[in-house]
Amino acid sequence: MRQNVQLVLAGRWLVSMDGGVREEAGISVAVAGDGIAEIGPNLAVKYPQAELLTCPHGLIMPGLVNVHTHAAMSCFRGLADDLPLMDWLTQHIFPREAQLTKEIVYQSTLLSLCEMIKSGTTSCNDMYLFTKEAARAAAAAGMRAWIGEGFFDFPSPCYGDIENGFAYAEELFSDCEGSELINITVNPHAVYTCSPALLQRAAALAERKNSLLHIHLSETRDEVKGCVERYGCTPVRHLEQLGLLNERVVAAHCVMLDEEEIALLARRGVKIAHCPESNMKLASGIAPVQKMLKSGVTVGIGTDGSASNNDVDMFGEMSTAAKLHKVRDLDPTAMSAESVLRAATLGGAAVLGVADKIGSIAVGKKADMIMLDMRQPHLCPLHNPASQLVYAAKGSDVLHSVINGRVVMRDRRLTTLDEVAVLAEMEKIGKIVRQMR
Amino acid sequence: MRQNVQLVLAGRWLVSMDGGVREEAGISVAVAGDGIAEIGPNLAVKYPQAELLTCPHGLIMPGLVNVHTHAAMSCFRGLADDLPLMDWLTQHIFPREAQLTKEIVYQSTLLSLCEMIKSGTTSCNDMYLFTKEAARAAAAAGMRAWIGEGFFDFPSPCYGDIENGFAYAEELFSDCEGSELINITVNPHAVYTCSPALLQRAAALAERKNSLLHIHLSETRDEVKGCVERYGCTPVRHLEQLGLLNERVVAAHCVMLDEEEIALLARRGVKIAHCPESNMKLASGIAPVQKMLKSGVTVGIGTDGSASNNDVDMFGEMSTAAKLHKVRDLDPTAMSAESVLRAATLGGAAVLGVADKIGSIAVGKKADMIMLDMRQPHLCPLHNPASQLVYAAKGSDVLHSVINGRVVMRDRRLTTLDEVAVLAEMEKIGKIVRQMR
Numbered sequence: 107m108r109q110n111v112q113l114v115l116a117g118r119w120l121v122s123m124d125g126g127v128r129e130e131a132g133i134s135v136a137v138a139g140d141g142i143a144e145i146g147p148n149l150a151v152k153y154p155q156a157e158l159l160t161c162p163h164g165l166i167m168p169g170l171v172n173v174h175t176h177a178a179m180s181c182f183r184g185l186a187d188d189l190p191l192m193d194w195l196t197q198h199i200f201p202r203e204a205q206l207t208k209e210i211v212y213q214s215t216l217l218s219l220c221e222m223i224k225s226g227t228t229s230c231n232d233m234y235l236f237t238k239e240a241a242r243a244a245a246a247a248g249m250r251a252w253i254g255e256g257f258f259d260f261p262s263p264c265y266g267d268i269e270n271g272f273a274y275a276e277e278l279f280s281d282c283e284g285s286e287l288i289n290i291t292v293n294p295h296a297v298y299t300c301s302p303a304l305l306q307r308a309a310a311l312a313e314r315k316n317s318l319l320h321i322h323l324s325e326t327r328d329e330v331k332g333c334v335e336r337y338g339c340t341p342v343r344h345l346e347q348l349g350l351l352n353e354r355v356v357a358a359h360c361v362m363l364d365e366e367e368i369a370l371l372a373r374r375g376v377k378i379a380h381c382p383e384s385n386m387k388l389a390s391g392i393a394p395v396q397k398m399l400k401s402g403v404t405v406g407i408g409t410d411g412s413a414s415n416n417d418v419d420m421f422g423e424m425s426t427a428a429k430l431h432k433v434r435d436l437d438p439t440a441m442s443a444e445s446v447l448r449a450a451t452l453g454g455a456a457v458l459g460v461a462d463k464i465g466s467i468a469v470g471k472k473a474d475m476i477m478l479d480m481r482q483p484h485l486c487p488l489h490n491p492a493s494q495l496v497y498a499a500k501g502s503d504v505l506h507s508v509i510n511g512r513v514v515m516r517d518r519r520l521t522t523l524d525e526v527a528v529l530a531e532m533e534k535i536g537k538i539v540r541q542m543r
Numbered sequence: 544m545r546q547n548v549q550l551v552l553a554g555r556w557l558v559s560m561d562g563g564v565r566e567e568a569g570i571s572v573a574v575a576g577d578g579i580a581e582i583g584p585n586l587a588v589k590y591p592q593a594e595l596l597t598c599p600h601g602l603i604m605p606g607l608v609n610v611h612t613h614a615a616m617s618c619f620r621g622l623a624d625d626l627p628l629m630d631w632l633t634q635h636i637f638p639r640e641a642q643l644t645k646e647i648v649y650q651s652t653l654l655s656l657c658e659m660i661k662s663g664t665t666s667c668n669d670m671y672l673f674t675k676e677a678a679r680a681a682a683a684a685g686m687r688a689w690i691g692e693g694f695f696d697f698p699s700p701c702y703g704d705i706e707n708g709f710a711y712a713e714e715l716f717s718d719c720e721g722s723e724l725i726n727i728t729v730n731p732h733a734v735y736t737c738s739p740a741l742l743q744r745a746a747a748l749a750e751r752k753n754s755l756l757h758i759h760l761s762e763t764r765d766e767v768k769g770c771v772e773r774y775g776c777t778p779v780r781h782l783e784q785l786g787l788l789n790e791r792v793v794a795a796h797c798v799m800l801d802e803e804e805i806a807l808l809a810r811r812g813v814k815i816a817h818c819p820e821s822n823m824k825l826a827s828g829i830a831p832v833q834k835m836l837k838s839g840v841t842v843g844i845g846t847d848g849s850a851s852n853n854d855v856d857m858f859g860e861m862s863t864a865a866k867l868h869k870v871r872d873l874d875p876t877a878m879s880a881e882s883v884l885r886a887a888t889l890g891g892a893a894v895l896g897v898a899d900k901i902g903s904i905a906v907g908k909k910a911d912m913i914m915l916d917m918r919q920p921h922l923c924p925l926h927n928p929a930s931q932l933v934y935a936a937k938g939s940d941v942l943h944s945v946i947n948g949r950v951v952m953r954d955r956r957l958t959t960l961d962e963v964a965v966l967a968e969m970e971k972i973g974k975i976v977r978q979m980r
Contacts, residue, residue: 183924439627500939529923
């Protein structure tokens with residue numbers, strides 16, 4: 107394997123996430139094919155034929171794992187902020203989603219992928235509409251992606267009736283079979299948009315395909331209230347009664363949970379996508395993440411879509427997560443920088459069931475890595491790398507990015523996507539979206 | 544005045560803060576001397592001899608006003624995070640502050656000034672130690688700065704006994720007399736570190752010098768509890784009883800306030816420096832900013848020092864402020880993007896008593912302006928400039944910056960400071976700080 111080293115990353119710090127932090131000039135990681143082949147000093151000298159990504163004050167770390175996105179919603183970024191949730195949805199988002207096209211979804215997903223790569227994300231878990239287009243965009247970007255088509259009781263702008271939805275999902279699975287980077291998931295939208303029958307049918311599909319089941323769960327007080335009124339129990343208990351809580355489930359948000367529900371989610375092996383900025387901006391509340399972690403629940407971090415965040419920058423999300431739980435619990439030791447960094451890397455990998463493959467830098471793992479330039483006013487002096495990454499670093503500090511052994515950004519230039527073309531297309535799409543009524 | 548136009552900023556959007564938002568190719572602002580001379584289309588053609596700062600997708604806006612900083616604390620960035628407040632202060636910060644030197648303060652202030660300019664701040668209100676050095680650094684940077692030496696009952700690492708502190712403050716006032724950009728303030732640290740006599744003596748000095756009085760106020764529950772135990776009333780009421788609440792007072796934090804205190808602060812014309820990220824990270828709580836604004840209190844935004852934030856980036860602070868109050872009040876309409884943008888510009892100017900001079904782009908005002916490059920994945924499409932600036936823009940999107948008519952950053956290169964030299968010095972200082980015991 108070492109003979110085939112085609113790429114070396116060399117910097118000054120290595121934050122591997124399971125081998126601690128190393129600081130030494132020329133600390134480097136060698137990549138062969140899609141995997142990490144060797145870690146050590148001065149590997150660029152050892153492998154002179156390999157492509158070199160370097161920075162004298164570079165910090166090499168695992169790429170960030172964004173466990174809850176709606177990438178194509180970037181076309182709605184900033185369109186209608188600071189509104190009551192129902193006004194936002196019914197007057198601005200739903201009417202426009204009904205007019206979405208394949209092309210808008212494809213281009214808007216590309217836009218979010220540009221932003222993700224430029225801010226250090228190397229894996230995302232995406233749920234939306236017209237997801238064949240999302241898969242096409244992710245393949246073009248070289249992003250490691252989990253993608254699923256949203257299922258609802260009502261007709262979808264993408265596939266119409268739910269029967270067609272299942273057919274669409276089957277085609278997605280077929281299209282992406284054998285893909286190294288694209289993983290298809292099953293996405294019943296939420297308990298308030300999916301009947302028990304639809305939830306069970308979706309779960310059966312996930313079981314049959316051996317895929318993740320990605321769902322919004324206990325996001326708002328209204329969701330809980332509605333579920334109690336309709337089914338006599340909370341959303342988590344509703345899924346439990348339907349027999350749907352298991353290790354395949356990636357539950358986004360989980361803002362409104364009681365102690366018993368946290369214990370139940372832990373027992374069933376349900377994974378949580380924590381989206382602090384979206385939960386703040388939509389005034390949903392603050393998820394009890396400290397309690398989840400203490401109960402042994404696996405927690406990753408997600409940005410949600412750009413209509414409710416308004417970005418897909420995981421560095422910002424880490425910083426917010428670290429601070430928000432301190433003020434929530436009035437405890438300055440809550441959610442340490444280390445624990446947040448873990449949630450955004452290895453934790454996210456565990457949420458997606460691939461902690462053996464990604465989320466840390468170790469020989470034999472997939473080469474999903476980023477390098478930050480730490481020689482900048484806001485990152486100096488560097489007393490503690492984890493603190494610096496979580497509290498001070500920005501997405502714009504990411505210099506190079508590698509996904510599955512492939513360089514997707516070099517010196518902040520995207521190599522897989524034509525950023526200028528994407529931005530030009532999105533300006534046109536922005537006008538179309540504003541004019542939709 | 545127009546004959547003397549020496550600088551033109553030209554972009555695509557102008558967010559003036561008191562004349563609304565304009566979008567037109569070539570929208571431009573002409574600068575003569577330290578002031579704004581003209582606003583209109585294609586002024587670069589009209590003034591061909593003027594220096595031109597431009598960007599095809601540039602957004603011109605007022606520079607941000609950071610109303611509460613401890614710039615030199617950048618040397619402690621990330622040194623000791625995620626700790627209980629008293630451990631952090633007594634074991635990590637105080638022992639090191641006792642060993643600070645003029646040179647460390649000078650260089651560390653320069654570092655924060657580099658970061659401030661690179662993230663769009665054009666005015667700051669700084670309180671710390673060895674502030675002659677802070678004033679020297681601000682003058683070197685060309686920053687518009689309000690600066691005051693911290694007063695305490697106990698000896699200061701800078702001046703020793705408080706008598707010398709007042710002498711030091713008098714020298715500061717003399718040194719900076721007539722300065723266009725440096726304004727000296729009087730800074731009794733807080734009610735728990737200053738006796739009533741010291742508070743009154745400081746207030747008398749501020750009165751005599753016609754300067755601002757900058758103080759930490761009602762930051763934590765412990766502060767309130769201690770004040771009630773010692774003086775039988777809350778910190779705000781304590782200052783009221785001493786006759787010290789008036790229009791000169793800039794009160795930082797104000798996390799713990801009851802309705803009556805808010806009304807009192809409004810009545811007395813006290814100005815508030817809201818520091819959401821510091822209050823989150825130190826687990827102090829969330830200030831009732833919505834209520835303050837509704838009561839007519841003038842509120843600006845501050846980052847606090849980099850030891851408790853961990854940056855001085857006002858774009859991040861704006862984004863946090865906008866989201867935090869929504870989740871605090873469970874109201875998605877709380878703290879709209881417009882209201883946050885106002886607090887960070889005109890609001891900050893009003894806090895510092897200079898809303899007639901800075902905080903908006905208008906003919907006759909001082910030329911404190913920044914230009915952002917909006918042609919980036921996370922800023923596209925642009926449906927609403929205020930939303931984009933508050934929820935999606937980052938400090939790193941600022942391309943050019945002008946303070947008092949002088950270009951301090953061009954194409955992200957600082958023109959007044961040698962960033963490379965500052966970073967090299969700070970790496971050395973970082974080592975010294977870590978070794979302090």
